[in-house]
Amino acid sequence: MKEKAVLEMRNIHKSFPGVRALQGVDFTLCEGEIHALMGENGAGKSTLIKVLTGVYTKDEGEIFIKGKEKAVIIRSPQDAQKLGISTVYQEITLCPNLSVAENMYIGRTSSVYQNWKKMNEDADQILKSLDIPASATQQLASCSIAVQQMVAIARAVDMDCKVLILDEPTSSLDEQEVAKLFKLMRDLKERGVGIIFVTHFLDQVYEVCDKITVLRDGRLVGEYEIKDLPRVQLVSKMLGKDLDDMSDIKSEQSAYDKEDASASVFEAEGLVSNAGIKPFDFYIKKGEVNGFTGLLGSGRSECVRAIFGADRVTGGTVKKDGKTIKITKPLDAMRNGIAYLPEDRKIDGIVGDLSVRENIVLALQVLQGFFKPISKADAYKFADEYIKLLGIKTASADTPIKSLSGGNQQKVILARWLLTHPEYLILDEPTRGIDVGTKIDIQKLVLKLASEGMSITFISSETDEMLRTCSRLVVMRDRKVVGELSGEELTQNMIMSTIAGGDNNAE
């Protein structure tokens, strides 16, 4: 084992029926280091993490932990915890109805007796030392998601952890919250904790990490110092090919952009729903790609949900081709040629136990009506067509969608809506939590569809994605539309300043 290493994994193999998830992967984590684990979906990141935390047992290989002479055996998450390996998952796994302190100490003592006063005091001390804005007796659910995440980290840290695994911790946090989390991570690093950081956000990797290990197709690509690996190279290593696709996208900008004269396909006036947004006006033209931008919680999703009738619309009018239409429920919107890919894929998008085929035809089926079921043959035809078209990686059209990776699930949902041949496609965070390759695929697809005349609204947390794809951006702050940017104004700075309040223009 290396001098400063707290964890060393050597030659790890793991297979599942039909898949070789890990093939001879090495991974080394040093004391006081933040180490990014990068790779596309299906590269083997989660499998590696799960081997390390005892969720899976490895087929082959050795794991060494600082302070243990021999290779350690990890058969369960409890084993991992005892060895000082703690994990904080993307989804909060704490109990929201218990207090912060209870969450931090639950299941950690074997004694029946619990000194509540001491427990609360201890918890407060840890929270304070880590600068986490929560008090021990507060109910966990009353904290923001970011603070809940930090409490989870505090729990892990207090359990005397040497290795802290953060699995996509930032995907539901806004920028300020991310900044707080990073501060906490740096504090822990100072204390000598080794942190494994799994994320899809490249920016964040470069902001906080020291080293990067890249996996691809279950194999180790390499371990790099952050300063030795520029972004473009990182992406190309993850994808396994040189990356000039990024710049390609720009040139594919839709031809429709220039025809400013064309009339709006959909228009909304004073639209407001029960989800707490202020009334807003809205229009979209044929072949146009626009976007809603703003911080998390600024009301981006709520706006498009109102257009689609996903929330209860309480006021305003919607016009299609100049004629007023009534949208009170999603089916109305669908009948008017609107399609909506929701923000939360798991909750609102997939129907987990159903097959890929059934998931693809679902929306079209609903449009066709109760008494006109799509024949199995047709359904297979549609499914196979879109599996091929979008490059969906699935064993067959009969595979349950829940067993697909996130990116492929997203493609299935996209296929579902494309199959209805919508005039207006709303994509709410279509690229969240999916790998870089798929992200680019989706962006390309958006521009291609627009060039064929489809109107598209594209929402993403990553501004550069929006800049690449959208020709017009609606900016939101505090559940209100605060500005609109197009043409020359479409720059990172302008977006920032509009979000922040617009005064920066003067500088």
Place this chain on the structure above:
Amino acid sequence: MKKRILALIMAATMVFGLTACGGAAEEASSDKGGLIKVGIINNDPNESGYRTANDKDMKEMFTEANGYEASFAYSLKNDEQITAAQKFIQDGVDYLLLSAADTAGWDSVLKDAQAEGIKVILFDRTIDADPSLYEASIVSDMDKEGQTAVDWLKGQNLGEYKIIHLQGVMGSAAQQGRSGALDAAVASDGWTLVTQQTAEWNAEKAQQIVQSVIDSGESFNVIYAENDDMAKGAVAALDKANISHGVGKDVVVMGFDCNKWALEELLNQNWNYDGQCNPFQASYINDIIKKLEAGETLSEKTIIMDEKGFDASTITQEDVDKYGI
């Protein structure tokens, strides 16, 4: 979350409301001079034809015209019955008439009644309590009912006795009495029990049990069903398999309770025997109350009612009209 809790509360109140409707006492009208106040606690009249007849009989007897002011409470659950009894005690009834759902648990509430000077009369069912706590108990003698039926069966002098025995809900007084007599005869006279099963007073189950015996190909010539419903289910199975039954036919059918429709089956010679379980206790109770009001003492605490057994060869239309329930 809130919504769900609200919904649960709503559902709960509805359920409670419903049980309350079924279980709560019908309010007695305000005091009227000269009337004897009685509180009557009975089982749910929907339980069986027997209970329906019993309830009807009580309602006809305890009227203002007969000098009573009656309140009724129905439940198949002991605790609800006890609650009703407590309420009657508070209301200050003169007599508490009780057909208990369960034999146990009545001591304290009956002591309360005694303390208030309320006289308790049990009907149809006895309880496990000190006899000093009640004035009288009017019951059917289930053992005797069973014995009467078995004696009748012996009197038929069949060449051999191969019996399908359909029992009521195990452990109930009726089941124990009616099974006891048959079991004794089986042991002493060398009768064969082809099957002995509980059909839980249920016609459908009885039909399935008899069907099962028919399917097995075993022969039998007596169906001893502990109530009319089960006898009816058994007969439905016999009809299906073309096994003749009734007077002078292959299988002897016996039932209990004397439902009107069952007695009609006897009259039509489709069944052979039906044993009575007398539901008409009201006149007995009336006599007791009259005696107590007159200051007389009762000669005995436990009063056993007259009960008959009807034979298909001797039954008349009059019997059907008079004893059918």
Place this chain on the structure above:
Amino acid sequence: MQNKEMKSLSESVMKLFRKQIFIPIAALLVLAVFNLITDPSFFKITLGYNSVGDPVLSGYLMTILDYGSELAILAIGMTLVTAATGGQDISVGAGIAIAGSVVLRVLCGTDSRPETLQAPIIVAFLISCVVAMLFGAFNGALVAYFKIQPMVATLILFTAGRSIAAWINNNELPIISDPTFSYFGGFIPGIPVPTPFFIAVACMVIIALVLKFTTLGLYTQSVGINESSSRLNGLNPAFIKFITFVILGLCVAVAGLIKVSRLSSINYSVIAKDIEMDAILAVALGGNALSGGKFNMTASILGAYVIQFLTTTLYKFNVQSDALSAYKAVVVIVLVVLSTPVVREFLSGLGKKIKAMIHVKEVG
């Protein structure tokens, strides 16, 4: 050569293992083999004549087909309700009492023992269908629109249903003497197979057609798996849940007709007693998740007949009928344990080992 055959056989067995319908088929096989060993005459079917002189088939197997019918019909509706709502209707027994009571009430009119029928049977049946569907709609509305858990919502009718049934007939005991009425629960003259079986088959055909020519299956499963996502795909989850209860109501009416026809009469407090538990068990035996989502209708129906098979077998062995529920409980436990991931993994591991052994043999 033989080894190869064995291998392909073991592979197809493995495939069957994973199929949902494996559970009821396996249960059926176990019961059949058990009976075959203990008494092969169990499978004997004889042609005889009933008391009216019509030909009838009899034997244990016919008994199973006959008495399993109501349960199979109920299993259809219960499967849909389970799939869409992730809960069960526990009021079907009480519903049968109501539906049966309505049939008798219409047929009898004001006289509880009429010489002739006061209305055509079909009219009585249709009215009972409407009533049962209304009660289904009541349950459905509570579940779908007031978001009450199905068990709690249907507890209301479970408690009150039998009293309502008694009230419909003024607490009297109607008896139908017209022999045509007994056809539905017995035999139609000249046809030796019990009518309930035909009715059950008709229901199965109808549901098969409905599942084929409408999107009911997809919609109920979709709603059961992910309500929120179904809504965003244009479905109306509340209405779909509601409609499954109405369909169950229809099933209840059909089962009710058979039940009252069997005895040409009714006993409000015991008719179809505990049948809801058997119907739910049928769904579970079919390998369907009681928490909703994907379902397999054939497996549920098969499950219903497995339960009747079990009941008939137990009767045959003179098991006290009040102990039946205990045996059913054992079945439930076995099922639940078998369907847990731990056991599944063990079984598939076992399969792998067998495969490996065969492989070794081949090499050797």
